[in-house]
Amino acid sequence: MAEENTAPTVGVALLGMGTVGREVLRILGEAEQDFTARIGGRLEVRGVAVSDLTKPRDGVDAALLTDDALSLVKRDDIDLVIEVIGGIDYPRTVVLAALKAGKSVVTANKALVAAHADELSEAADSSGADLFFEAAVAAAIPVVGPLRRSLAGDKVNQVMGIVNGTTNFILDAMDKRGASYDEMLAEATELGYAEADPSADVDGYDAASKAAILASLAFHSPVTSDDVHCEGIRDITAEDISAAKAAGCTVKLLAICERLVDESGAESISARVYPTLVPLSHPLASVSESFNAIFVVAEYAGRLMFYGNGAGGAPTASAVLGDVVAAARNVVHGGRAPGMSTYANLPIADFGEVRTRYHVDMTVQDRPGVLAEVASTFAANTVSIKTVRQEEHSEGARLVVITHHAAERALESTVDALKKLDAVKNVRSVIRMEGN
Amino acid sequence: MAEENTAPTVGVALLGMGTVGREVLRILGEAEQDFTARIGGRLEVRGVAVSDLTKPRDGVDAALLTDDALSLVKRDDIDLVIEVIGGIDYPRTVVLAALKAGKSVVTANKALVAAHADELSEAADSSGADLFFEAAVAAAIPVVGPLRRSLAGDKVNQVMGIVNGTTNFILDAMDKRGASYDEMLAEATELGYAEADPSADVDGYDAASKAAILASLAFHSPVTSDDVHCEGIRDITAEDISAAKAAGCTVKLLAICERLVDESGAESISARVYPTLVPLSHPLASVSESFNAIFVVAEYAGRLMFYGNGAGGAPTASAVLGDVVAAARNVVHGGRAPGMSTYANLPIADFGEVRTRYHVDMTVQDRPGVLAEVASTFAANTVSIKTVRQEEHSEGARLVVITHHAAERALESTVDALKKLDAVKNVRSVIRMEGN
Incomplete structure (x- = not known):
């Protein structure tokens, strides 16, 4: 306890109290002493930004609540910002303000990172803040870290992943039960896997954001969601699934990031999302229900696969909090993680x-x-x-x-x-x- | 090119010119500009230590060769040491000397880390050097990084892995072909998967070293290979394999690290290696040939799996070089990765x-x-x-x-x-x- 009281304190602002925000708060409370030991300093949540102050928020000191995220992140007693709001324009404004003020940011917001990575990382670079987003791709499955860090001495040639749990649930259920797309979408909605407006999932936009982030990390080049060719799964029929079976395959919505090399040796990037037939012998074929998996082919490492829960409050919070520990360590001990690396600057292939x-x-x-x-x-x-x-x-x-x-x-x-x-x-x- | 010449230079000592050492040199040569861009500084190999100076060494400037590793790592122009010698006592002396002199060390040596992590990390902590060893467990599969970094905000309850390719090759071949242990060991030796003296693999010692490292990282506690209960696969018969099949299982040599909780809530660690029956429905059951996979159960992240090449020159070099980039970045930009975290200090269960x-x-x-x-x-x-x-x-x-x-x-x-x-x-x- 003595140690805890003398340890330096890191002031945290939490933006958003949805499923992920609530899990983050719960885990920070449950494992306080572990966080202190792992960081070498104490995390203190000093403000929680919500959009609606009148809504009851269990387990949060009402004095911490504010609906003014922008003022919160600029406060002198805030060192680290956790952004789990969602959306693009508003969090962009707030995250940029935080980074410019030198506050490190941990975000789970794939749409934001996929649209504005360049601008955000420039702001982080110029103020020396950290910008982390492990949770933005496949939640708790470590893939941003491995691409940024573990494979930094290798040359990644392909990243191919099941990065959307909702569509994998639907396609897997169609495959196993011979049901139609509409039936399985209805079931996914009932089970809470799909949103009332399922477009971000079933039209592939969510996967496209993740493909942009993965391609950018894998190929050290700027890639935004606009660069990703995107097709969803609405048109996949029970007949398509049975035709896939006849061909020894199953249908998966894949995010595919590839390094292309033309005859002259010039390299370019393809990032695309569409439903594909995957041979049953391929490791991705057996990824069932709402699980995610990312398959990586690197020049020296060969074939790697990362598998796990790609969504959900606790898994996403796990990824967020791994980043929080790293960012908080840097606040306490100094140092900074490498920024986005886009030196290769490869063009997007036609x-x-x-x-x-x-x-x-x-x-x-x-x-x-x-x-x-x-x-x-x-x-x-x-x-x-x-x-x-x-x-x-x-x-x-x-x-x-x-x-x-x-x-x-x-x-x-x-x-x-x-x-x-x-x-x-x-x-x-x-x-x-x-x-x- | 101009950028390259003005970039700061990181002096590298390579210890060992076996399969991994040669691959490290080859890749450093092939991808020089990528390393410079990713590090923000140039890597320069300034010395290569070998045990036998009379042996011809293709592709290495003879002037770089030395048989005095200890003097090499202490040289003022060396900032970073790559240790791929193998063995325990000699590399321990050299790595300790390097760390004490403030030189960051990247090692692929599981036996060394499993035996002396405490002593090594103490030396690193006191001089402020980095000590990295991603390649020590499952080569190119990022698992040290994910446990140290990505799961730093979670509570790992179990790590269960196929971490020895040789024994997996033998057991998989016994399963698929109904052959005997002796026949498949002979084939593994012929194919170069098994050493002339296969004991480190088939008696489980190699896996036990990795289990110690994994348990130590997963549970933030000191665990050495002596703490690991270890049984090998020599006694597994074709009859055992067919009995396993009859039970809907296959036999795998697993490294198992578990957090145990007794009735009073007191926690302890079990780290053990032995052949086990694994149900065919479990993701580890389908890991074939010499592939490795590590299955992690964490409190919030849930079930994760990491899969890939767990051995071989290029995959091991990939892991080594990922660490080299991180260590070299810290040499150039300042900062230091978190040291070994053993604050939880859980006892080893009986x-x-x-x-x-x-x-x-x-x-x-x-x-x-x-x-x-x-x-x-x-x-x-x-x-x-x-x-x-x-x-x-x-x-x-x-x-x-x-x-x-x-x-x-x-x-x-x-x-x-x-x-x-x-x-x-x-x-x-x-x-x-x-x-x-």
Whole structure:
């Protein structure tokens, strides 16, 4: 106790009292002595910013509450700011003000970091404050730290992850139960996995923010969410899932960050989010329910995977508090973590030049010559076919083509040409395949 | 280029030119500009210590070679020491001298860290140098960093890992091919996975060193390899593996670090290495070949897993170089990473009090009443039976009992009593079960 009282104190401002904010406060209270020992100083929460002061807040001294986050973070007795508000514009203003005032910031806000990493890290660099955001990607799964720190002596070539628990829950349930997207979305909403407006999850925007952050860290280059090609899972049908099974695959919404190298050796970055067929033998295929996993391929380390809870109050708070310990240690002992490293400054590749494989599912006329017409359409667009499966279908024949690697642009022109063929009644779905 | 020439320089001493040392040099050469950009300073290898100066060393300036590591690390132009020699006593002397002289040390030497972490970190603390050892556990898989840093705001309750690639290769091959231990050890030796003297691997000592390091980090307490209960895989037979299969399991050599809590709430640490039955549904069961994986259960983060290459020149060099970047950044910019944190100082639990489940495989007389005798022997020793399987066997009947959780001490006395029964011809094997 004596030690605790003489230890230096770090003044903390907590912004936001949602699920994560409440967990942060609870854990800070429960494990106070551990934090003091690990930091070499005592954390003291000196202000809690909320949007609505009239709402009852259990377990928080009412004197700490304020609805003026901006004034709070500038106070002299605040050394460290924890931002768990969400949104972009308001937290941006507050976090920038805090960093400019030399206060270290720990944020769980992926949208903010994905949109404004450059500006925020510039503010942190100029004042010497720390900016940490482990919780912004896959909550408690350490991936920001490993990319920033552990792999700092390696060359990362690919990061491929299941980084959205809601969509993984939906796709996994569709796969295991043969249910439709709408049924499983309804269940996810009922269970609290999906928001009332599920767009950020099911349209891939949440994953796209994380892809931007991962690509930026992996390739030491500035990447924002605007640089990420993003497609969601709304159009995935039970029929797509069973077609995936027939191909020995499952469907996952992946965030994919790749280092591309052209013939001249010039490097660029592809960051993209879309539903993909993943072979069952791939480690990502067995990531079930709302779990997250990030698969990394590095030049020297080889294949790595990080797996765990990618969301939820306690796991997110765990990641936030790991950063809080690091930031508080620096407040007490001096020193600063490396800032965002964007020296490589690689350009974003044109999405049309990204190469992957495709699972193309068509309904075609059931007559001789159709397969030849379809095959020559692929060939004319320089897309090479790997496997073909044809079966009877109520509306004609069903033809499923899996291609070799081809450029997005070539695939797009192939599909345009297929749609113009009389032989092709419709192109039911085109889903990419990754992970082999 | 101009930037490179004006950047501050960090003088590096490399100790050891084995597989890892050569990879470290190669990568430092290949990615020089990346290291400079990530560090904000240039790494310059100013000396390479080897034991035999007469051996040809490709790709190293002969003027850098020395067989006097101790003098090298004390030189004024050395800021950072990379130790990849192996062994304990000699590197201990050299690393201590380096740390006392204020030189930061990056080591891949698990045996050294597991035996002398206390002494080494004390030396580092008193001179303000950094001591890093990510490569000492599971090579390129970031696990030291996540435990030290990412989970610093959490409470780790269990770390369970496959941390030895050689034994995992042998056990996995025995499982997949139904081969014997001796056959697969011979193959592992031929493939270069196992040393000519395989004892460090197959007797579990290598895993025990890693268990000590993991337990120490996870529980913020001093744990050395002497504190680890260690059993190897030499006695695992093809029959054990098929019995495991019959129980829906596979056999893995696990390093297990657990926080134990007694009825009074007092905490202690169990660190142990032994072959165990792991249910096929557990993520560790599917870790094949020579891959490593570490499974962590934390109070708030929940279940996490880290997977990848746990050995080999390039993966180990990747981990070493991640640490080199961090240490060199601190040399250039000031600051220091947190030292070993042992404030919790939890005692090591008596192995007899550790509780787990057991798979007991016996040959018994094939006559009425035997099962009752066996069952009452378990009951008399307060070991509760979960399942029993009896089948015909050439030498009598085979009886396989799987228990509920029981203390090691109770199990031991049960087995002693079983051996004294006339009804029990022999207790073929007792293998623990973990991971449910």
